[in-house]
Amino acid sequence: DIQLTQSPSSLSASVGDRVTITCRASQSISTYLNWYQQRPGKAPKLLIYAASALQSGVPSRFSGSGSGTDFTLTISALQPEDFATYYCQQSYRFFRSFGQGTKVEVK
Amino acid sequence: EVQLVESGGGLVRPGGSVRLSCVASGFTFDEFGMIWVRQAPGKGLEWVSGISWNGATTAYADSVKGRFVISRDNSKNSLYLEMNSLRAEDTAFYYCVRDKIGLGIPNFDSWGQGTLVTVSS
Numbered sequence: 001d002i003q004l005t006q007s008p009s010s011l012s013a014s015v016g017d018r019v020t021i022t023c024r025a026s027q028s029i030s031t032y033l034n035w036y037q038q039r040p041g042k043a044p045k046l047l048i049y050a051a052s053a054l055q056s057g058v059p060s061r062f063s064g065s066g067s068g069t070d071f072t073l074t075i076s077a078l079q080p081e082d083f084a085t086y087y088c089q090q091s092y093r094f095f096r097s098f099g100q101g102t103k104v105e106v107k
Numbered sequence: 108e109v110q111l112v113e114s115g116g117g118l119v120r121p122g123g124s125v126r127l128s129c130v131a132s133g134f135t136f137d138e139f140g141m142i143w144v145r146q147a148p149g150k151g152l153e154w155v156s157g158i159s160w161n162g163a164t165t166a167y168a169d170s171v172k173g174r175f176v177i178s179r180d181n182s183k184n185s186l187y188l189e190m191n192s193l194r195a196e197d198t199a200f201y202y203c204v205r206d207k208i209g210l211g212i213p214n215f216d217s218w219g220q221g222t223l224v225t226v227s228s
Contacts, residue, residue: 001169034214036152043202043218044144044152050212087152091213094166096142096154 002026002090006099012107019075021102023088028068032092035064035073038101039084047086048073078104109133109217111203116222123193123226129186129203129219137161137181140206142215143188145199153199156188157206171197193226200224 003026013019023033031051036044046055048064051071061076075082083106088099115127127143143155156167156177165177176189186203200221207216 032212043220046214046216049214050210053210094157098152098154101151
């Protein structure tokens with residue numbers, strides 16, 4: 001099974017800050033990596049697919065990079081609606097898996 | 108507009124069974140694989156099970172293998188999850204999710220609102 005480890009597990013930031021979340025896979029997964037945002041009480045929402053492709057309708061302040069085992073989600077200038085929990089997810093195998101999540105909180 | 112609507116959740120006794128359903132609309136259902144993802148209250152996301160577009164291929168997380176069965180009825184645009192031998196640790200919101208291919212990479216682009224299954228005596 002492919003394990004995904006996100007860091008940090010939580011972070012505190014202010015509106016306008018640049019935020020970076022990392023996701024490390026236990027084996028190489030090429031670019032079979034997606035990112036999701038989940039606000040409290042809501043279903044997750046796809047932000048980035050194939051490691052760096054922006055999902056339609058997602059603001060351009062979100063970006064993704066990486067391949068192999070190391071991936072990054074960056075929010076260039078944090079907005080109030082971005083305080084949420086973020087998950088990475090691998091699709092390299094039919095057995096899919098998620099990272100444990102990173103909660104972005106108000107500083 | 109893609110819509111996924113789950114139903115069937117509720118309170119179940121330990122050792123009991125429940126069947127979740129998901130009705131899809133707004134897209135050609137039999138062109139997509141489908142997934143169940145769960146989230147225990149206050150916890151992270153867990154992939155539970157997946158099924159290919161024609162039902163020929165299925166997969167399960169180790170935590171539910173042998174107890175849960177995923178199936179679909181393309182004539183009814185419906186996805187199902189039969190859950191047996193339920194345990195307290197199966198308590199969670201269960202989401203029905205579409206498995207879409209983007210740039211050759213599967214991703215979960217559409218989610219239902221979830222249905223809560225509570226396993227308790």
